[in-house]
Amino acid sequence: MQIKKAKELINFNAGMKALDIGAGLGKCMIALSKAGFDVEGFEPSATFREKAITKMGISPDKIKLGMIEDIEYPKDSFDFITFGAVLEHLYNPDIAISLALSWLKRDGIIQIEVPSSNWLISKLVNIYYKMLGVNYVTNISPMHEPFHIYEFALQSFIENGKNNAYKVVSYDYAVCSVIHIPRCLHPIFRWYMQKTSTGMQLTVYIKKTS
Numbered sequence: 001m002q003i004k005k006a007k008e009l010i011n012f013n014a015g016m017k018a019l020d021i022g023a024g025l026g027k028c029m030i031a032l033s034k035a036g037f038d039v040e041g042f043e044p045s046a047t048f049r050e051k052a053i054t055k056m057g058i059s060p061d062k063i064k065l066g067m068i069e070d071i072e073y074p075k076d077s078f079d080f081i082t083f084g085a086v087l088e089h090l091y092n093p094d095i096a097i098s099l100a101l102s103w104l105k106r107d108g109i110i111q112i113e114v115p116s117s118n119w120l121i122s123k124l125v126n127i128y129y130k131m132l133g134v135n136y137v138t139n140i141s142p143m144h145e146p147f148h149i150y151e152f153a154l155q156s157f158i159e160n161g162k163n164n165a166y167k168v169v170s171y172d173y174a175v176c177s178v179i180h181i182p183r184c185l186h187p188i189f190r191w192y193m194q195k196t197s198t199g200m201q202l203t204v205y206i207k208k209t210s
Helices: 003-009 029-032 046-054 092-101 122-130 154-166 182-197
Strands: 017-021 036-042 063-065 078-084 102-115 166-174 201-208
Touching: 003 063, 003 166, 003 201, 017 029, 017 092, 029 078, 036 046, 036 201, 046 063, 078 092, 092 102, 092 154, 122 182, 154 166, 154 201
Parallel strands: 017 036, 017 078, 036 063, 078 102
Antiparallel strands: 102 201, 166 201
16 A cells, blocks of 8 residues: 555645555554554454454454444545455445545545556466467456456546546556566566556545535
8 A cells, every 4th residue: 555645645644534444454554553644444354353453453443343334434534545455356346435435534535456457467368268268267256366356447436436426636557466477577577567557456546526
């Protein structure tokens, strides 16, 4: 998560409130707290939440247990909300974004990290699968790794913003790992994906428009 970028976009002051959606073991919550935020979070896995409390030292009253559809926060509560590797696992990302927007302050920012539908490696692997005559793909696979129901393009959020009253104020692509490619070719593929915005991860920063 790019905390520096988020702080720039919200004109950060110490003590601003942040929410980590899908907090996992609480590592992002800790990083946000060290950066000066007053942080809360929630996690759908009881096991992960318990480890966040017992292993990472997260206060139990700061991390709720539950799915996003069942969690409640007052409206206009948070200056910054982050979805890290969450939306691609949800059956209804639209509802999740809508709920997060209701918890966001008027001038707040939501950061969303998702798998990019324009990732070069997955396109190449899918071409290989097609040549083999198999009827599956590598990128959308809810029943096995990476357990993704969806992937996203920048246009996904631009269009969704028209329905949910938000706009994309910043975005970037990250190459992340280069996989399924001979190691000697990694530098070339990494350079190409950086130049063409065809890396694995898309990060968008969105803001309310009403």
